[in-house]
Amino acid sequence: MPQTIDSAALETRAAELVDLARKAGADQADAVVLRGRSRSVSVRLGKVEATDSSESDDFSIRVFVGRRVASVSANPGFDLKVLAERAVAMAKASPEDPYATLADDTRIAREFPDLDLFDPSEISTEELTERALEAEAAALAVPGVTKTSGAGGSTGMGGLVLVTSNGFSGAYMGTRFSLSVSAIAGEGTKMERDYDFDSALFLSDMRGAADIGRHAGERAAARVNPRQVDTQKNVTVVFDPRVSRSFAxxxxxxxxxxxxxxxxxxxxxxxxxxxxxxxxxxxxxxxxxxxxxxxxxxxxxxxxxxxxxxxxxxxxxxxxxxxxxxxxxxxxxxxxxxxxxxxxxxxxxxALEPGDISREDLIRSVGTGFYVTELIGHGVNMLTGEYSRGASGYWIENGEIAFPVSEVTIASNLKQMFMALTLANDIDRSYSVAAPTIAVEGMTLAGK
Incomplete structure (x- = not known):
């Protein structure tokens, strides 16, 4: 794995399911198969802790009877006719939904662009293990790192097959490779943890295992002996790209x-x-x-x-x-x-599209502020915009990173934060949510 998977048989089965639903009394119907294949390895302190592998083709049928809709899911091997009839019976007993319908005929795709989402490269469980061990070893080699929480590598693919009663039939699959490591620096009650990872659709686009491990170790070592800072208002908070993606x-x-x-x-x-x-x-x-x-x-x-x-x-x-x-x-x-x-x-x-200032110049322009590398908790109220989250990172003095900081809370309201952004130009588009380094003025910091 990964290897090419033919979805033609699943498309045929999905089409049969849609046809049976129509015969059972559905006005409209669609059938979808969510496909998944994955394999992963986790290691810790030079030894393999676990290996996992999974495969699934999860079918579901959605039927519309007038404005009534129902959906039923099943595993492969189910009886098509029974599933279709069950879905239609459920729809007839459901309350009306005035908005439920298939996409309009004029909107469904007739041609599919080739987006190059599938990498046929093979990577064995042994190779995944070697990569994870290499990443962990590189983290442990960083001065100050005393242990790790482990490392892990995975490979997999996912996608879907979709057939609708108004003429759509299509399928796509995409691959994914990933590697992560968590490092611990310091001793006793002064231990600090940090991590690094990479994930890509194509194996050739992945960063090297040693690079990922080294960065994890360096990040952990840099956080040793953190300080608490005083509670204060009107602080400029700078979000590292790794956490600015959550802001986006x-x-x-x-x-x-x-x-x-x-x-x-x-x-x-x-x-x-x-x-x-x-x-x-x-x-x-x-x-x-x-x-x-x-x-x-x-x-x-x-x-x-x-x-x-x-x-x-x-x-x-x-x-x-x-x-x-x-x-x-x-x-x-x-x-x-x-x-x-x-x-x-x-x-x-x-993508939160980047600005035109470098990360270094952005930090320099802040003068005094807080550079956040990790956020804790889920203190964001999307109804009101209230924002309050635990954070750790580094204090900025005279435009330079000065010392590590932990056990603080940053707070504001997203309405104000949205109007107080300055964006650097260092966006990384490797992930489905992309954002550069972000500076947000006027936040409250709760410390000691």
Missing amino acids: GHIAGAINGASVARKTTFLKDKMGERILKAGINLTDDPLIVRGSGSRPFDGEGVTGQKMTMIEDGILRNWFLSTATGRELGLETNGRGARSGTAVNPSSTNF
């Missing part, structure tokens, strides 16, 4: 059409208004070649296009599936993600 994720969540329809986002009434500092743009593009979040079509058979979600700080689009779009009086923009029987809007390759 908050923006993605706030402009998700499902949250807008449920009125659970503080941006629900802000379409067409400025929500970010002028000059800042956010894009979402499902068609990036070898993109971590790329897909030739969404969970409803619609091919999405690159979109500017926020332009010059102004909100321009929500993430929409067919049902969510209908509820908001809009059309899907191909962001329907399939998760078993459910279809919900989501981002694909989402």
